[in-house]
Amino acid sequence: MDSDLSFSNIADLRARYSRGEVSPVAVARKALEQIERLEGQLNAYTLVTADLALEQAREAEERIRRGDPSPLCGIPYSLKDIFDVEGLPLTCSSNVLRGHISTTTATVARRLAEAGGVLLGKNNMLEFAYGETHPDFGPTRNPWNLDRSAAGSSTGSAVTVTAGQAVFSIGTDTGGSIRLPASYCGIVGVKPTYGRVSRAGVVALSWSCDYVGPLARSAADAAAVLQVIAGFDAADPTSAERPVSDYSAGLNRPVRGLRVGVVRREFEENVHPDVRDAALRAVEVVRGLGVEILEVEPPPFEQAVLSLLTILLVEAAAYHRPWMEERPEGYSAAVLERLKMGSMIPGVDYVHAQRVRREFRDGLARVFEQVDVLLTPTSPGPAHAFSEEVPGRDFTPYVRRTGPFNLTGYPAISIPCGFSRDGLPLGLQIVARYFAEDVMFRVAHAYQNVTEWHRQRPPIAA
Amino acid sequence: MPEQLTPEDLQVLARAAGVRMTERERVNISQALGGFLAALRALSTARTTEPLPTLTPREGEE
Numbered sequence: 001m002d003s004d005l006s007f008s009n010i011a012d013l014r015a016r017y018s019r020g021e022v023s024p025v026a027v028a029r030k031a032l033e034q035i036e037r038l039e040g041q042l043n044a045y046t047l048v049t050a051d052l053a054l055e056q057a058r059e060a061e062e063r064i065r066r067g068d069p070s071p072l073c074g075i076p077y078s079l080k081d082i083f084d085v086e087g088l089p090l091t092c093s094s095n096v097l098r099g100h101i102s103t104t105t106a107t108v109a110r111r112l113a114e115a116g117g118v119l120l121g122k123n124n125m126l127e128f129a130y131g132e133t134h135p136d137f138g139p140t141r142n143p144w145n146l147d148r149s150a151a152g153s154s155t156g157s158a159v160t161v162t163a164g165q166a167v168f169s170i171g172t173d174t175g176g177s178i179r180l181p182a183s184y185c186g187i188v189g190v191k192p193t194y195g196r197v198s199r200a201g202v203v204a205l206s207w208s209c210d211y212v213g214p215l216a217r218s219a220a221d222a223a224a225v226l227q228v229i230a231g232f233d234a235a236d237p238t239s240a241e242r243p244v245s246d247y248s249a250g251l252n253r254p255v256r257g258l259r260v261g262v263v264r265r266e267f268e269e270n271v272h273p274d275v276r277d278a279a280l281r282a283v284e285v286v287r288g289l290g291v292e293i294l295e296v297e298p299p300p301f302e303q304a305v306l307s308l309l310t311i312l313l314v315e316a317a318a319y320h321r322p323w324m325e326e327r328p329e330g331y332s333a334a335v336l337e338r339l340k341m342g343s344m345i346p347g348v349d350y351v352h353a354q355r356v357r358r359e360f361r362d363g364l365a366r367v368f369e370q371v372d373v374l375l376t377p378t379s380p381g382p383a384h385a386f387s388e389e390v391p392g393r394d395f396t397p398y399v400r401r402t403g404p405f406n407l408t409g410y411p412a413i414s415i416p417c418g419f420s421r422d423g424l425p426l427g428l429q430i431v432a433r434y435f436a437e438d439v440m441f442r443v444a445h446a447y448q449n450v451t452e453w454h455r456q457r458p459p460i461a462a
Numbered sequence: 463m464p465e466q467l468t469p470e471d472l473q474v475l476a477r478a479a480g481v482r483m484t485e486r487e488r489v490n491i492s493q494a495l496g497g498f499l500a501a502l503r504a505l506s507t508a509r510t511t512e513p514l515p516t517l518t519p520r521e522g523e524e
Contacts, residue, residue, distance in 0.1 A: 306502050324481075341491045343481045344472060349499055355507035362509070392490060 005030050006164030007457060010075055010221045013167065017064050017074050024064070024074030028057035028118050031076040034165045035120065038460065042163060043140050044156035046081045046091050048121040056118045063116050071224045071248070073116030078169045080157045081122035082129060084201040085109050092203050093137040094127045096323050096330030106201025107233045108170055108212055115228045120166050123156025129177055129205045130316060132334040132391060139386060142184060143458035144424055148383035151180040157215050158185040163461040168216040168225050174205045175308060175395065176378075176402025178213050179414035183378035183427025186416040186456060188222045188444070189215045191402075193435045194409030195240030197226070198233035206315040207238070209308060209406040218454050219415060219444035223247035226437060245438040251445040256290030258443065261371035264295050270397055272381035278418030278426045279377040282447070286375065289446050294371055299363035303356060304404035305396050310345060310353035311407075317342030334391035361408045368410075368433050373443055376401045378427035382420040401429060411437045415444045416453035425456070467496035 005027060008016075016022045032050050039045060053076065060074035081091050084102035091097045105113075113119070127134040131152065140155040142148040143163045150159045154171025158181030161169050171178045173191040182189025190213040197212040204210055214225035227247050233239045262283055267276050287293050317324075320339050328336055367374070380397055405412045410431050417428035428447075432440035448454050469488035472495075476483045483491070 303505050306498075306505065309498075310502055337487050337490060340476070340481050340483060340487055341495055343479050344475050344491060344495060345499070349502060352505070352507060353502060355510040356502075356505050358510045359507055392494065 006034050006461065007217065008167070009218055010071060010167060010224050013075060014071055014073070024057040024060040024118060025054060027074065028053045028076050028120070031120055031165055034163065034461070035160070038163050038165065041141060041146060041460070042143060042159050043138050044123055044159040044163070044165065045078070045121045046093060046124050046137065046156070047089055049088065049119055053118050053120050056113070060116045060118060068116060070115045072112065072228055074118060075167050076118040076120050077112065078120045078123050078157060078160050078166045079109060080125050080154050080169065080171045082125060082172055082203045083109050083122070083170065085119070085122075088122065090203070091137070092128045093125045093134050094330060094332075094335070095134065095136055096327050098330065104201055107198035107235055108229045109201065111229050112170070123154070123160060123169060125155055125157075126153035127332055127335045128203065128320070129153035129172055129174060130335050130338060131395060132332055132338075134332045134335070142383050143460050144186065145383065147385055148424065149184065149386055149389065150383065151184040151379070153177040154181050154189075154215065158182055158187060158189065161185075161187050161215050161217060162458060164457065168214050168221055170212065170225075170229070171215055172202060172205070173211045173213060173406065174209045174312060175399040175406055178211070178215060179378050179402050179412060179427070179429060180398070182215055182414040184383040184425065186425025186453065187215055187217050188219055188416070188454065189213065189414045190222045190226060190437075191405065191412050192226060192230065192437055193240070193411045195238050196230050196411070196435065196437065198236040198239050200233055200235035204319050206312040207319070208315060209312055211406065219413065219441050219448055220248065220251055222413070223251060223441045223445070240435070242435055247438055247441050250438045250442055253442055254290070255443055255446045258291045258373065258439070259371045260286055260291045260293050260443070261296035261367060261374045262293055263298060263374060263376050266301065266376040266401055270380055270400065271377055272420070274420040275377045275379065275381055275426050279375075279428050282417035282428045283375055285451060286443065286447060289450070291443075296367045296371060296374070298367045299360050301400050301404045302396065304360045304407050305400055307353040307356035307360065308399070308403040308407040309395065310350060311357065313338070313342035314345050314350045337392060357407050360404065364404070364408055364410070372433065372436070372439055374431040376429045376431070378402065378414040378429040382422070382424035382426060405431055410434060411440055413440050413444050415447060416456070417451075418453060419456075425453075467492040
């Protein structure tokens, strides 16, 4: 079996399945081998569902033989361990949920299964998506450098895609938890518009800032996955009843003439020089695609992040309150302390944070009257060393460029745009108007058509 | 609530909220929360805050 099979894209795999050159069972076996080979070093999974994967791969093989047109039929993927799948353990990488078996299936997981996807397992994550590793679950390591973080909280999801163990994964993002791991690992991560993807069957962190989205190795693959998981779901009261564009069909539409906003200060303040240089070079590549580049000044992102973290702290504390009382020993000390901190925020400060949110959103809306998309670096720096992590650290600088769009609901994607001087991947964020994921994907795909950053593989995975 | 939050202040709040805290948690949270809330409160929300009426100055006020 060739090693390229571990890094094939969705369109190539489907074409090869249709021609009978390779089977979903062979691809699933290859993915399971890759997991077995690397899991001891990466720690990307809380559960590997090998038997289920092979069963689903055999079913997919039969469906393809019968002419099933689903683009994800027979494609191996994983889920962050925050999604319910009936009959499987759900841990959120916390001892609070040890022994819990889901009795329902998240809408997203059901849609992927109906599309013929092959579930390889569930991914390790930061505990309850709340910024800290539970010591019993351990850190997931960055495939580009095992001493470096893979960010979070969708840590295992990003790592498994980077290491060629899965073709795509599904994560959640409350302040950057899909886009930051994607940036740290050199892959693509998508946070869609609020309400675009159902959150039914997903453990909440902060319900007004939580999003579900794909992590993949290209914008085209992420678009194919979002196509399947997007759309109205009556089981999620925040789900949007709006039609879903054909993302894949629109990928090659021209970008010439689009107005692209650059938030200059986000390339200059509190950013590592390698990130700054790579992101500025990426802006020039985008300019070369024929778009019009405009410098824009949205309200300060750091203000939006203060609002986001206040709302997040309070909503998380409210959500977890019963478990904090009934099983506090199941949390890591750092997460329990953060939940208690959220319980201490006065109501008037929460209301103030909501007012800041409204004013920031209005200011951003004025910017989006001028431009079709915004560009910023994704993370302030390349992947940091584990030795730099301190429990309870301040997240404000870390989520500065991603959090504002959790607060306001705009869709955003992180795509690889280069490497630091010490060989770590870097990410560019593209933010689009509400429900304009098609435009976001189009710009990302056009960039990837003229660059090779998304094709780089960590040596450990070869 | 004062912007400099002491562990003792926090203990009162925690009791009212029904949250049990260790001494270490009280110290850590009081250190983190005081500065955080001060930064949040410094943000203007003039456009979304219902205005208070302009009051007649009290005796002795300009």
